[in-house]
Amino acid sequence: LYETSYHTDLFDTGLHYNLEAASQDDNFDMRKIFDGSVVQEHSHLAVTFVDNHDSQPGQSLESFVQPWFKKIAYGITLLRRDGYPCIFYGDYYGIRGDNPIDGQKEVIDNLIWVRKSYAYGEQDDYMEDPELIGWVRHGSEDHPGKLAVVISTGDSKTLRMFVGEDQAGKEYSDLTNGNTNKIVIDEEGYGNFEVGPGTLAAWGEK
Structure with missing residues (x-):
């Protein structure tokens, strides 16, 4: 280089x-x-x-x-x-x-x-533990939707991540169709994002 x-x-x-x-x-x-x-x-x-x-x-x-x-x-x-x-x-x-x-x-x-x-804008990383990581993409002016990605190489896990106070009350779905649950963003702008064993889930508002 x-x-x-x-x-x-x-x-x-x-x-x-x-x-x-x-x-x-x-x-x-x-x-x-x-x-x-x-x-x-x-x-x-x-x-x-x-x-x-x-x-x-x-x-x-x-x-x-x-x-x-x-x-x-x-x-x-x-x-x-x-x-x-x-x-x-x-x-x-x-x-x-x-x-x-x-x-x-x-x-x-x-x-x-x-x-x-969905994959636009700034990014916050959550390197939680050896088997659990995630990140949030915060969107852009043209693509304002948020994206929360969580990965587990072990068992089913949950990762709490911040998507924004403006997202409070919104319902997120797994855009990869691996999880049928819905996640509601709390009043502080956080979601408890789920992921199955040995896979990836990508959560956003459909």
Whole structure:
């Protein structure tokens, strides 16, 4: 980056390897998911990705993010403020060959819709514990809706996050359709946002 006067975007392999490690290690500390990543140090130059043709099974740089973690991984790349996210063809359409892997088109399409509809504005992070993290996007003038994202790599959990006093009394739904409950924002602007075991939930006002 120094040699190019910071005029070059970089694929964020540091984040990719962290995502792969988190998908393999039950004891991975999610508060460290961005450690050593380009998006943490130079967010405006980071091209974030989950997997690519080099990291898929059978390739020389195999470091494949496990299927159970894909929704979490794509939520991290698509729903946060920083980075320029890429989607891997094999994750979207599936990988053929001797050991085929199904694509996750429906999951990724949903997260793309959430990104386009809600993922705008400033961001507050909640790095709660090794198995529970979340963040809130506060919207913009053109897209004023708030977005509360919560991730658990352990059991079902709840994370209390602030979305704004102006949201008091509003009813939020899980935009990823993983949770049928409704969450009502309290008078102080906080919501107790739920997430199931080993997954991601993205809450907003429909």
